[in-house]
Amino acid sequence: MDATHRHLSKENSRENVVFRGDYDMKIFLRFAPEINQEPHISEVILETGAKLNINKASVDAVSGEVVVDVPDEKFNEVVKRFRSRGVEVSILEHPVILDEDECINCGACISVCHVKALCFKDDWSIALDEKRCNQCGACITACPHGALEFS
Amino acid sequence: MVEKTVQEINQKIKDGSVHVVTAEQMTGIVEELGPEDAAREVDVVTTGTFGAMCSSGAFLNFGHSDPPIKMQRVWLNDVEAYGGIAAVDAYIGATQLSESRGMEYGGGHVIEDLVARKSVHIRAVAYGTDCYPRKNIETEITIDDLNQAIMLNPRNAYQRYNVATNSSDRTLYTYMGTLLPNYGNATYSGAGVLSPLYNDPDFETIGRGSKIFLCGAPSYIIGEGTQHEPQNDFATIMVTGDLKEMSREFLRGAAFHGYGATLYVGLGIPIPILNENIAKKTGISDADIITNVLDYSSPRRSRPTLRKVSYEELKSGTIELDGKEVRTSPLSSFFMARKVASTLKHWIEQGNFMLSQPMEKLPTDTVFGPMKQTKETPLVKDVMSRKMITIRQGKSVEDAAKLIMRGQSTHLPVTSEDDRLIGIITAWDISKAVAQGKYDKLDRTMTRRVITATLDEPIDVTARKLEKHNISALPVIDKDGKVIGMITSDDISRLIAKRNGCHPQAPLEGKQ
Ligand code: SF4
Ligand code: SF4
Numbered sequence: 001m002d003a004t005h006r007h008l009s010k011e012n013s014r015e016n017v018v019f020r021g022d023y024d025m026k027i028f029l030r031f032a033p034e035i036n037q038e039p040h041i042s043e044v045i046l047e048t049g050a051k052l053n054i055n056k057a058s059v060d061a062v063s064g065e066v067v068v069d070v071p072d073e074k075f076n077e078v079v080k081r082f083r084s085r086g087v088e089v090s091i092l093e094h095p096v097i098l099d100e101d102e103c104i105n106c107g108a109c110i111s112v113c114h115v116k117a118l119c120f121k122d123d124w125s126i127a128l129d130e131k132r133c134n135q136c137g138a139c140i141t142a143c144p145h146g147a148l149e150f151s
Numbered sequence: 152m153v154e155k156t157v158q159e160i161n162q163k164i165k166d167g168s169v170h171v172v173t174a175e176q177m178t179g180i181v182e183e184l185g186p187e188d189a190a191r192e193v194d195v196v197t198t199g200t201f202g203a204m205c206s207s208g209a210f211l212n213f214g215h216s217d218p219p220i221k222m223q224r225v226w227l228n229d230v231e232a233y234g235g236i237a238a239v240d241a242y243i244g245a246t247q248l249s250e251s252r253g254m255e256y257g258g259g260h261v262i263e264d265l266v267a268r269k270s271v272h273i274r275a276v277a278y279g280t281d282c283y284p285r286k287n288i289e290t291e292i293t294i295d296d297l298n299q300a301i302m303l304n305p306r307n308a309y310q311r312y313n314v315a316t317n318s319s320d321r322t323l324y325t326y327m328g329t330l331l332p333n334y335g336n337a338t339y340s341g342a343g344v345l346s347p348l349y350n351d352p353d354f355e356t357i358g359r360g361s362k363i364f365l366c367g368a369p370s371y372i373i374g375e376g377t378q379h380e381p382q383n384d385f386a387t388i389m390v391t392g393d394l395k396e397m398s399r400e401f402l403r404g405a406a407f408h409g410y411g412a413t414l415y416v417g418l419g420i421p422i423p424i425l426n427e428n429i430a431k432k433t434g435i436s437d438a439d440i441i442t443n444v445l446d447y448s449s450p451r452r453s454r455p456t457l458r459k460v461s462y463e464e465l466k467s468g469t470i471e472l473d474g475k476e477v478r479t480s481p482l483s484s485f486f487m488a489r490k491v492a493s494t495l496k497h498w499i500e501q502g503n504f505m506l507s508q509p510m511e512k513l514p515t516d517t518v519f520g521p522m523k524q525t526k527e528t529p530l531v532k533d534v535m536s537r538k539m540i541t542i543r544q545g546k547s548v549e550d551a552a553k554l555i556m557r558g559q560s561t562h563l564p565v566t567s568e569d570d571r572l573i574g575i576i577t578a579w580d581i582s583k584a585v586a587q588g589k590y591d592k593l594d595r596t597m598t599r600r601v602i603t604a605t606l607d608e609p610i611d612v613t614a615r616k617l618e619k620h621n622i623s624a625l626p627v628i629d630k631d632g633k634v635i636g637m638i639t640s641d642d643i644s645r646l647i648a649k650r651n652g653c654h655p656q657a658p659l660e661g662k663q
Contacts, residue, residue, distance in 0.1 A: 104201070104403055104415060104484045104486075104487055105484045105485075105486035105487065106202075106415075106480075106481060106482055106483060106484040106487075107480050107481045107482075107484070107485075108328045108329075108338065108480050108481070108482050109480070110468075110478070110479075110480045111331075111335075111336035111337070111338065111478040111479055111480035112328075112329050112331060112335075112336060112480070119468075120468075123486065124484075124485045124486040124489065125486050138329070141324075141329060141408045142328055142329040142408065142480075144203065144328070144405035144406060144407050144413070144415075144482070145403060145405050145415075146255075146406070
């Protein structure tokens with residue numbers, strides 16, 4: 001997982017904002033067991049006023065992993081707040097990865113994606129719009145060629 | 152009047168003056184020039200398709216070991232191949248599943264691995280004879296170690312295929328891919344305008360012995376495919392080619408979740424434009440090719456047809472169903488179908504592929520009949536018990552617990568005032584509610600999305616529901632949604648045991 005989650009250090013976080021352009025960014029939050037009991041996400045929303053959109057969460061009694069969309073203008077502030085609470089933050093650049101060697105451009109994945117992140121290009125090859133994806137995993141199950149997987 | 156012969160066209164291929172277009176290009180040419188001029192202009196139309204073709208496989212010959220073995224059963228990467236032919240021949244079928252990896256790896260993947268020249272593990276057992284004393288063998292081979300590896304596909308290149316959708320409230324995993332509930336999507340297969348058999352629907356040029364493109368190698372049509380039904384535009388062909396010459400680009404193992412393995416096959420047929428009549432037929436477009444949308448939530452042989460639809464509409468990305476826009480997904484690759492047609496075009500233009508005159512026409516009148524079944528299929532109404540206890544909505548969890556304790560069943564259907572089924576509560580639900588300390592209202596503890604059976608349902612369908620949802624009993628409802636009985640896995644196993652003339656080892660576990 002770590003190879004594709006670019007870990008943000010304090011120095012390069014600004015660069016990343018510029019690089020990502022003006023749409024929402026996806027971040028991956030990991031809550032260590034000792035801080036998992038507190039309502040970090042709600043508190044960060046209240047503190048920053050940022051509209052955080054939770055894509056995917058797997059939280060149990062021990063620890064938690066959550067994928068959140070963050071509006072660009074609040075990005076630095078949100079990341080800072082999570083960090084100061086001891087939450088591990090990384091940028092999720094590729095929510096799902098398409099293996100071009102395995103993909104045969106059939107399109108079996110297209111109609112199962114409820115956010116329309118997958119579609120055909122003009123030449124009938126497949127396109128994945130990563131910023132729409134919320135990691136539901138439906139396309140991964142639907143792909144007959146094992147060409148898709150979570151990062 | 153334009154009249155050409157295959158020989159004349161082959162002469163043009165030899166001298167490099169042949170004019171080849173793909174079936175997709177031909178549509179525009181016929182539209183623009185009309186069939187007569189199109190026939191004058193174009194010599195060959197290439198077609199192509201690239202899709203899941205389950206009825207595919209290959210004959211392999213391993214050569215003799217020392218001491219020799221008469222392979223009775225043989226496995227390639229743990230996928231069993233049919234060994235009931237001579238000593239060291241076997242047929243590996245695309246849909247056979249791996250014994251260790253289950254649905255994710257099968258015969259289609261073995262064939263892909265062979266073509267990719269990967270090492271494949273062979274294991275075989277035998278009973279031992281005077282001439283073949285050996286009883287076991289294990290070895291590693293690649294395709295180059297085989298004497299022959301010959302693809303032979305009994306049914307390929309369906310002229311068109313049905314569209315699949317799902318009206319039920321649960322996701323289905325089928326050979327037509329993932330079907331989302333409540334018409335959440337529709338899947339289709341086939342190349343439409345590039346479909347080989349749609350471009351010569353009366354088999355004027357395609358027949359036994361026609362030379363074709365199969366998975367990247369020049370190959371041949373053997374004859375009609377199994378289930379060939381040309382009168383309903385479901386023609387198929389049986390084809391063969393040398394697996395050793397094929398390429399992974401045009402052949403892929405695949406696995407449909409919850410269904411199993413298959414093989415994606417790239418197949419293209421060149422159509423010689425001998426006259427304007429043939430030119431006209433190759434001018435077919437996606438709008439002209441119509442197929443049926445079927446509801447796959449029915450587990451029976453004949454599924455209800457919801458509507459007819461053209462490949463043009465399917466390829467637009469959505470179709471209308473029940474007043475709703477439903478998104479479509481092809482399962483076959485149009486991108487690759489184009490590649491097949493253009494590769495074949497290139498071969499012919501380069502003089503590397505000559506056309507062949509078929510030796511015999513494919514039949515135009517065969518029908519695809521159903522299986523003759525000599526034993527009656529028992530129905531739910533023959534097996535279910537009509538004695539059952541239900542509980543009215545509004546009662547408490549405690550009432551339910553008492554009823555369960557008094558009766559025999561661990562499953563209690565919950566009904567409305569007018570006897571309609573609105574939920575189910577089980578001994579397990581009650582224990583869970585008690586353990587969590589939330590057991591006041593029945594409404595909150597019961598399951599609302601109840602899986603049910605109907606009177607005329609074959610018990611095999613019911614058994615599948617029990618297995619799929621890991622439950623042990625289902626309420627049987629009539630067409631008004633009223634509960635009229637219960638059917639349990641015990642009822643079914645007893646019946647199956649009777650049918651097979653033996654006693655069940657152990658009835659299915661009684662949990663829900
Ligand atoms: S994971 Fe879900 S949201 Fe993301 S592309 Fe696949 S189907 Fe779409
Ligand atoms: S389903 Fe898989 S193989 Fe088909 S287009 Fe999508 S990613 Fe590619």
